Amino acid sequence: MDAILLQILNGLDKGSAYALIALGLTLIFGTLGVVNFAHGALFMIGAFCAVTLQKLLNLSFETLDETQKDFLGNPLKVETPYVEAWFGPEVGATIIDWSVPLAILFAIPIMLLVGYVMERGLIKHFYKRPHADQILVTFGLAIVLQEIVKYFFGANPIQTPPPDALSGSVDLGVMVGFDPNAIIYPIWRLVYFGFAVGIIGAVFSFLQFTTFGMVVRAGMADRETVGLLGINIDRRFTIMFGIAAAVAGLAGVMYGPLNPPNYHMGMDFLVLSFVVVVVGGMGSLPGAVLAGFLLGILESFASTTWATTTIPGINQIIIYLVAIVVLLTRPRGLMGRKGVMEE
């Protein structure tokens, strides 16, 4: 029992990332009808927002400390981050420590802007072109974004540690009545899962409970009619593109401590996220979220020693296998509407 629970928990962090990226992809596909191959790059840009903020906060100046001497007898050079000088050493150290969560605030405006510029500057011109062209141009964009990041940050993964208070593990098993040490779980993964659930909840309630969201949903159902009612649906869809970019970016920001960001992390996630979207059902938001978590957990179950000894390598291919079976037997996906992109 505790082993099963442990595997479910293990699948949650990847599942959260899949769900968030797939949610953004589906938002874009559902509103604009565009297949966005650059969405993984947005996830990566989010992660590098955290890296940038961490670098900015660690900017420091050198001073000579006369009270301390190094082994040659010269005054010791001390590096003090500007933040510590401005806010005092303790507050400054805390700010640096919490750079990843702080990067959320930093990333939201950046990602909204990136999304907005991308839609107005590029995607807008591709609504009328075939899906193949959309795939191609966004694929090219993904390469460009990835290479730009590589140019500035290098090819190696960059460590973005979580705050001290949230690093380490908790013994979850004890809390729910299992033996001690049965389920030990890193705190940051829990944080990530909670964060993902929060974002997903926010997006859904935004769509469900605000007038803006209502108009967007109406536009997803029947764009032409909404336009005929005198509503500028294009503008709202552009904003939705920005929001989808922000969702992917935030998923990336918080993912850094789980896996140090590198420039091709977006591509790695992109393929899987597409598979998730297809399994969940093209254009279905709950489907994307559900499929994201399900596939994440499935992958975690397939990685157990029992599964890998029974069928070697099942952990590598399980998601693709599921996708192939789903596409062939139920092409509209788990929760897709009938008739949406079934051919």
Added chain:
Amino acid sequence: MLGLNKKDTSLLIIVALLTLLAPFILNPFPEGSAMAQFNAGYPDLMQRFVIFGIFAIGFNILFGLTGYLSFGHAAFLGVGSYSAVWMFKLLSYNVIPAIALSVVVAGLFSLLIGFVSLRRSGIYFSILTLAFAQMSFALAYSVLSNPKFNLTNGETGLQVYADDPQILQGANAPDLPHLFGLPMRATYTMDLGAWSFDFNAGYYLCAVILMVVFYLAIRIFRSPFGMMLRAVKSNQQRMNYTGLNSKPYTLAAFVISGMYAGLAGGLMAAMDPLAGAERMQWTASGEVVLMTILGGTGTLIGPVLGAGFIKYFENIFSKINDNVLHSWFAFLPDGLEDAVVFLIHPFIGKGWHLTLGILFMLVVIYLPGGLVEGGQRLLNWFKRKKTKSDDAPSGKTEPAE
């Protein structure tokens, strides 16, 4: 000639001349001159031109004719490489059985994948092929290299070892890939004054094969079968309504392009007897898509041009560094020179992929027909300039719907 009309014959002859004379054409700069680094006439690079040309021609038969965008063609290339190396390991270093097997195996593999993937079209088809290719990559990388059943040798890559059976390997046959005794690495260097030209056996094998498959591609493009594939691209629904089952046609196109990819993979292994899983990764599939689009989708010569273009500039760009740039822009005032070099710096050397990505986006946005369309537009532009006086209305007619 050979059942081709005049235009296609001349196209075939042009391609034949280009490939056969490539060692001359690609080495325009004398040895030792400052421009010698832009020579591309060395065997390794020329082989890559031709092999990727074959790969792209095959991909174009699927994507250019039927419009089905496959993101998994590298899987067939990888399978071809693996089967060729297995032939080296089991039979002998002769390349003929290796290449033959790689085509057959890739054909069977693509039949399997195509049969499943082609049940869907559009974006679903792309994602299915992507999923299959990633699955093959994962299998080749880890699963199929366990000690009990080592088919791919995992991360190291499959290669020939001294204790492999090689049952047909003769006692005095060369110990590297050869064609009935002629090693693929054999290179004859011709020195002509300051120039030197390399004639490589492996390259010429690839070149001859390229001509054959290019001829086949022309025949496919011009055949009723090719017409049927174009019909699938322009309106599959209407074809289905007329009571025609288009699936066998698309499947045939898929298998043919898979076999082309397998052939390319086999040749790759024949030039260098090594096969690795990274050849199957989806970025490799993306590369052939780039080549085809850049050259011109649905045209005969486009994919070959695209493959040559990408491979050539990949090679050249990675050679240019800041010093070269400084020497080029030395005529500018100092400050300006540094600024220009600083601006160009991200796009050269390791930044080649950035340049490629931007170029690719520009082509998709402004020039969907690729280099071929660009060339035609230029040609038309010049023609129009010449005959500006007789500005007759163009006889463009809209098809009646």
